Structures are given as C-alpha cells and as structure tokens.
Amino acid sequence: MSVKERLGLTTEPLYLMDGSAFIFRAFYAMQSMQRSDGFPTNALFIVTRILLKFLKDEQPTYFGFILDGKGKNFRHETYPEYKANRSATPEPLVQQLDPIKQAVRTLGLHLEISDNCEADDCIASLAARYKKERPVIIIGADKDLKQCLDENVFMWDPGVKQEKLTTLAEFREETGLEPSQWADFQAIIGDSSDNIPGVPGIGPKTAEKIFADYPTLEAIRDNFDALAPTLQKKFADHLENMFTFRTLTTLSTAQCDSLTLDHFRIDPIDGDKTADFLREYELRALLKDVAALAPVSAKVNTPATAKPAASDKPAAKSGTGSMQLGLFDAPAAPAAAPVAGHGSHAPEHGTNGNANRTSSLKLEDVTDVSALPDCSGKRIALVPMGEMLKRPECTMPSLLDMTAEEAKPEACIINVHVEGSDREYRYSGSLTALAGYATTADTVIAPDVKALLSIKSGWRSVESSRWFDLGLAAYLLDPEDRDYSWRRLSARADEFEVAAENPAQLAFALADDFMRRLQGADLVTLMRELELPLIRVLADMEEIGIHIDGTAFTAFLTEVQRELDRLTKAIYEAAGGSFNIRSAQQLGDLLFNKLGLKPKGKTKGGQISTSQAVLEKLAGEHEVIDLILEYRTLEKLRSTYLEPMPRLADAQGRIHTTFNQLATATGRLSSSNPNLQNIPVRGQFGPRMRACFTARKGCKLVSADYSQIELRVLAHCSQDPTLLEAFRNDQDIHSSTASVLFDVPTTEVSSDQRRNAKTINFGLVYGMGPQKLAQELKISLTEAKEFIERYFSKLQQLKAFYEQVEANAKEHGYVTTLIGRRRNVPEIQSGNNQMQSQARRQAINTVIQGSAADIIKIAMLRTAQDAELKTLKARLVLQVHDELLLEVPTENAEAAARRLADIMTGVHPGGTALDVPLKVDYGIGDGWHEAH
DNA sequence: GCGAATGA
DNA sequence: TCATTCGC
Structure with missing residues (x-):
C-alpha cells in the first residue's frame, strides 16, 4: 500500500x-x-x-x-x-x-x-x-x-x-x-x-x-x-x-x-531514455523496473563499452583456427564439434581459412526468459557477467527490500546464446526462470557450474550430464594453471586459437576447442563420468556444511588464551624485555643477537630461520626456547582455528567450506574458507580440536578412511612383490618394508628401523627428494642418498616402475593416473638437473597421489548416489583426501558406516579392481575425534 | 611436496 | 611477499 x-x-x-x-x-x-x-x-x-x-x-x-x-x-x-x-x-x-x-x-x-x-x-x-x-x-x-x-x-x-x-x-x-x-x-x-x-x-x-x-x-x-x-x-x-x-x-x-x-510536478518517465542511461552505467538489473513504469523499446544495441561495431573489425586472427564457422548458422552446423554428451561425434579439424567468417551476434537486453529463443534439444552457453553470489539470502542488508541478487546487479546478468540464433542476450531477469529454461537444453555450457549450483536458484534441475564446465575442461587439459576463472579463460582466447565477439559466443567457441582436445587426450570419460557429476556432490556438501560445538570452541579458546597470556609474560621475563613473539624477525633478533645463540640454518629468502626444527635443536640452550615453541603451537591453534571457526558458523552452528575442484595439479580437492582439510588431528590438542566438530542433534558422525591408499596404489602400479605381498596379507607395510630393507624378519624389526622405513615410504608418496629425506631422518645428504639407493636395490620392481614413469613422461611430456587423468611435466626435458629431478618427482607423485584422488572421488560419487545411504538419510559432509565424513541419524549410523566402507572398498578405478585390496577403517561418534 | 591460512 | 605450520 x-x-x-x-x-x-x-x-x-x-x-x-x-x-x-x-x-x-x-x-x-x-x-x-x-x-x-x-x-x-x-x-x-x-x-x-x-x-x-x-x-x-x-x-x-x-x-x-x-x-x-x-x-x-x-x-x-x-x-x-x-x-x-x-x-x-x-x-x-x-x-x-x-x-x-x-x-x-x-x-x-x-x-x-x-x-x-x-x-x-x-x-x-x-x-x-x-x-x-x-x-x-x-x-x-x-x-x-x-x-x-x-x-x-x-x-x-x-x-x-x-x-x-x-x-x-x-x-x-x-x-x-x-x-x-x-x-x-x-x-x-x-x-x-x-x-x-x-x-x-x-x-x-x-x-x-x-x-x-x-x-x-x-x-x-x-x-x-x-x-x-x-x-x-x-x-x-x-x-x-x-x-x-x-x-x-x-x-x-x-x-x-x-x-x-x-x-x-513530475514529468512522465521516458522509458528508452532511462534504459539508455542504465545501460551506460551498466545497471541493467534496473531495466525491468523501468519497464514496469514505461514502455521500453526492445532495443538491439551494441555492447555498452563503446566498442566499434563488430563488423568493423577483422573477425579473427588470420591464420588461426576460428571455431565459429557455421556454428551459429541455423539449422545445423556439421563442421563444429557438438559439445559434451548425447551422441557427440569426433570433430573435424582443419578450420583454417575460415577466419573471416566470424558471425557477429547482435546483443539484446532481456529480462524475461520468454524473450529467449526456444533451446529445447539445443546447446546453449550461459556466461555470468559478474561474480556469482553464493547463498544470496544471507548477505548484506538491503535498502527498500532489495534482494541481494538485485543489490549486485552485474551479478545477475547472464549472457545467453542459443545454438543457431543470431543474437546474444544479456539476461537480467530471474535466475530461477533461467534455470528452468536451461533444463530443456541439450547441453548447457558455463564457465563455472558449481557457482551456478551454489546460488540455489533451481540450477540443480539441469542434469549433470547436460553441463559442460569450461573451467573444469581447462583444468583437466592442464591442471597446473592456478586460475580457471572466466576472466582468465576469456583472456586466453588467442592462446586457444579461438575468437568471438561476445562472451557467450566465446564460451561456445572455447567449449568446442576444449572438447576437441579432451577427446584427443582421452579425458572425456573422466570429465563426464567423474568430475562433472562430482560438481553437484561438492555443491551439496558445501551447502550442508558441518556442525560445530560452539560452546566447546569458546571454552577451548578461553583456556588457550589464558595459556598464551601466561606464556607471553614468561617469555618477556626470560627474554628480559617485550617484543612481538609472532614476528620471526624480532624473534631471530632476540635469539641470535641478544641472547647469542648459534643460528642453525637459513630460510629460502636468506633470513635466519626460527622454524620449529631450528628451535628444537636449540632447546636446552635457553629457557625461552621451550616457551616459544609452546607459544607457537597455541597461537597457531588460536589464530587459525579457535578464533575464526565460530565466526564462520551459520545460525544452525554449521560451517560451510568451499571445495575447490580445480586447485591441485594432482587431481586432489582442496578446501578453503575455511580449510577443513587441515584441522589438527595429532599432538596434544588434535583430539580436543576434532571433538569440537560434531553431528547435529539426533545424528552421529561416521568417518571412513582408506588405509595406506597411496602405497596400495603404488603396489598395484609397480607390481613390486614386497609391497603386493604385504598388502595382500594385510601386514604392517612399514614393518614389511623395514624387514626387506634391513634384512631382518618382520617380527624382529626395531622401532627405529620401522620409523626409517615409514619415513622413506612417506617420502616416496610425497615425492620427497634426498635433501628432504636427510632433513627428516636427521642424517646427512650422502647417507640419505645411500639409503634411497639401498631401498631401490631391495625393491627392484618399484625401481623399474619409477623408471618407466620417467620414460613415459619424457616420451609424451605428461603422465597419467589410473583412470587417465593427466598432468603435463614439460620440465622433465629440462637441461637443468634440479628442474629435471623436480619434474621426475612430480611425475611419480602425480601418478600415485592422483590415482588415489581418482579412487576417493569415485567413492564420493557412489556414496552420494547410493540408494541405501539415501534411505538411511546419510549425508556427505566432508572429504579429507583419504577420508569421508557422513552425518547420519543415530539409529542408522552403524548401517551407514558399513555401507560407506563397502562402497569405498569396492571402488574399481577404470572398471577393474586393484591388485591389492583397498582397506577402509571406519568409526562412529558424536564428534569427529570419536568417529575417526 | 602441495594447498591453505596467518601475521608481520 | 615471506616465514611458518597444519593436514594428507
């Protein structure tokens, strides 16, 4: 009223x-x-x-x-x-x-x-x-x-x-x-x-x-x-x-x-004039409000950023392949590769010579899906022209009942192009309506599908198999890049030998190019059957979040803060004055200048190191050392976990991380905002920390993790008899390795021998070099090298496998995991010895760690899609590389845990089982610690 | 070794 | 940006 x-x-x-x-x-x-x-x-x-x-x-x-x-x-x-x-x-x-x-x-x-x-x-x-x-x-x-x-x-x-x-x-x-x-x-x-x-x-x-x-x-x-x-x-x-x-x-x-x-006295509003003004300032989200007040001509205009008309420019770089040929000419475009799914055929190559046929699309602003052409059975591209807002309903306060979506107008402008149309639409209407519209399309090309799914506007009604995610495709083709944002991808159009006038048109061209290359690299199955369906699983996990015990966090923080205050006083007293303990520089100055302790090493940047390793060597030389080590531990705990986590919890006490699917070169996921993959587990405070992550009322947490998954993968890939036998007989892998390494029966392996074997096993998995190993085992570089040599002479088959991976990498310039995920390692050809060694370790590390990542991703997908777990109301809440965490109603926890473990054990990457069993441990509890 | 986060 | 530390 x-x-x-x-x-x-x-x-x-x-x-x-x-x-x-x-x-x-x-x-x-x-x-x-x-x-x-x-x-x-x-x-x-x-x-x-x-x-x-x-x-x-x-x-x-x-x-x-x-x-x-x-x-x-x-x-x-x-x-x-x-x-x-x-x-x-x-x-x-x-x-x-x-x-x-x-x-x-x-x-x-x-x-x-x-x-x-x-x-x-x-x-x-x-x-x-x-x-x-x-x-x-x-x-x-x-x-x-x-x-x-x-x-x-x-x-x-x-x-x-x-x-x-x-x-x-x-x-x-x-x-x-x-x-x-x-x-x-x-x-x-x-x-x-x-x-x-x-x-x-x-x-x-x-x-x-x-x-x-x-x-x-x-x-x-x-x-x-x-x-x-x-x-x-x-x-x-x-x-x-x-x-x-x-x-x-x-x-x-x-x-x-x-x-x-x-x-x-108010003059009647001029719809067209106002619309022009709004376009000039890119406030297109307001166009629909103008339209409600006065007629606005359905205006077909050139881009707002005063570019010369498309037809004035040479269409594409001459000589480079332009993907547009025929792509947008109705009704069919036989020369172009249909992107993703649904009977796509092998594309034709040889697009040179058609560079001038770039069809420039007319741009049109629309606020209603009814103004978009019918896309049923066709491919469409959707390119959001601003940052998409995750969970818009809980963002900023708004003036005049603005929804946050409207408050960030560029965020809800999506450029739309439908195959065969001569237009590109700048859509600024309801996202839910657009999602409904896209449901009928054969394929929906977008730069970042998870971003769309996360805004909760009905995008989940588009089937996974119909998406083509440009960022994901680019990642699978070259997982080393740090940035797969649309901003970056579109800026790299030249490099991909693709050109187009408008964003959605460019998305089409990129999709075609990527699809061609995915097919060439045999990555299509990996994308379609694993990574693409996984997007929805990740979006769901992010949305569900994990419950934390706010009271426990607060109590913990209070205690830690009190200890920190006590330590601060004690350190100042022992040091004879106050300084910033958190500053490595000031700390170094105190230790090595004022107190005259002997430096034990330098950092990469040439500064005197004050790292834990150095401090531990210095322990006993001065009373502050122990205090500082303790201070560091608690300060880390406070600043990284105790302080920020409760602030990140929503009204239900749940924390929503972001799982990044395009972050690592090996194929692992990463977690951020906050990172829930590095919550302390060991040490004095690990258990208490993890106990703060809980299931909501009436539920339990179920944790299941793969035991030694990387080494099992290594056993499978290398077929080394020592490893195969140990895993087939469910023996302690580190003891078995030690037994072979030191020529003693498994039963007589000393704890020292086992620890050394464990370290080198670890080193293998993480691609550790002799330098790191020496540091880790506190032995000299020569000893470390000898140790590695001994290791490989005892595990011949393993050595052969390493050599094979290296040869493969040298021959092709890339390595692949169990299910064909790729990582390029061009430096393997480098004349620089250091670079080459690095590339060799990366190659091996990628095969092992990447294959393990494949396995758990498959397990995640099966878990999310499992009918039994669905009836048990089990929900995936976290993934920590080799561990999956479910939240399940208490009465179903036991059944869900067994089912989850079965699924994880039963993963057959690439269709066949590994040559060693996959072992899964699981537990149930109110908190993460108890369940783990 | 990698990825994320913190603080100077 | 660098140094440090947590997880895997």
Missing part, C-alpha cells in the same frame, strides 16, 4: 526527499560496485533503485529531490566548528554525484540545489510553505527534520532494515515533545555528526524530564534557580552556548522562496 493511502490522504501530497542523506546512506550501504571500466556505481545504483521503486509504488504527482547547496551557510558563520568533524567526501562518491543528478532528471523528477542552503533547510522551508495547501511527506531519516512534523507534515523513511512512517501523533508519543521543541532539545543533548557538543552530562532521558517542566531553553534559563543542584552545575557554564546551538539545530523556513508547486 502506498504511503499516501496509509495516511488516508485525499489531496495529492508534495514529496520532499532528503537526497544528500540518501546518497550517503546508499554509498555506505553497499561496498564496491563498479562499471566494467572501474567507475564506481554503488550509490548511483541504490539511489536509482529507490527512486524507481518509489515512482512505481507511490505514483506521486509532486516530488522534489533536495541536495545540499554549495557554499557556507548561516550555521558556519554562527559556529565555525559546525560539521568540522566531517571528513572529506570519498572520491568514489564524489564521482557519482553528477550521474545521480542525471538519473534524477532522466526520471522526470525535480532536482533542487539551492546555493548556501542545506537540504534540510530547504525541506523545512518548503514544508512550512506548502503544508497549508496540501500534505507534505518528507522522505528522509535525519532527526533534525522531525521539527517539521505537523498535522499535515509526515516523515517517511524507506529504511535500510525497516521502513518507518512518522506522524505528529507518533512523534509526541515517542518523545513527549512538540516538534517546535525539537531544536531546543537537540541543542541540549548535542549532535556528534554535526559537531555540536550540547550540554555535557545531559542525555535524551534527562532532557525529556527537564522539558516536561520547562518547555524551552528560555524557560530553563529563567528558572535556573529552580533546577536541581546537580543540573544547575551541568548547565551553569552552558547557559549561553545552548542558545548558539539552537540556532544551529533550528532549520530555516525562509529558503527556496522562488519555487512554486509547478517546479515539483
């Missing part, structure tokens, strides 16, 4: 908006939003959004958008300190002032800026003048404006959180004051934003009581003797000041006298 209806007005009101205040509020309500050239648009967007909504809801006739006029006004003359505490207006806001003024005028609204006159005074003057003939509704929240309230003057604040309509009666009710007293009231209590101190010691509550007896400043002064002694004391020094303050808090009613009502 409109405001004028709520007030029951019969005469058309005059609306006066405190524009300056709204601009400020808008600017700070939303951080960073900008046009593609970097021009800030956050305040412009919100102000325009407010005005559009206002016009639509209120259907006003008279309206004024009032801004502060330039120059000093009477207040500065009266009181030089007036607003002296205001810092300079931020530059990004200044830049937006002119566009905002332009927006107001474009919408057909009156803009009022009177020199030497603040917006408030202008509003007060106009209100005082027009309230005699019609209602006045002041749109604003500034408390100074309350003095304008009257039988016929109202205040309305559309509000950040909640809108508020204030009438005279409500004002009286709330304050017990009359509007005419408001300036007096403010003069006493002060106003920090205007730098008016008021009378010290008098707050709103005291002031209200005083005003009940003495309704004006004059009355207070005249009855000074009658005031309570305490009040007398407070007022004594300010009896004159408060009158000065009142001249500041009193709004002038003598301004803007040349304005007539006609100035405020």
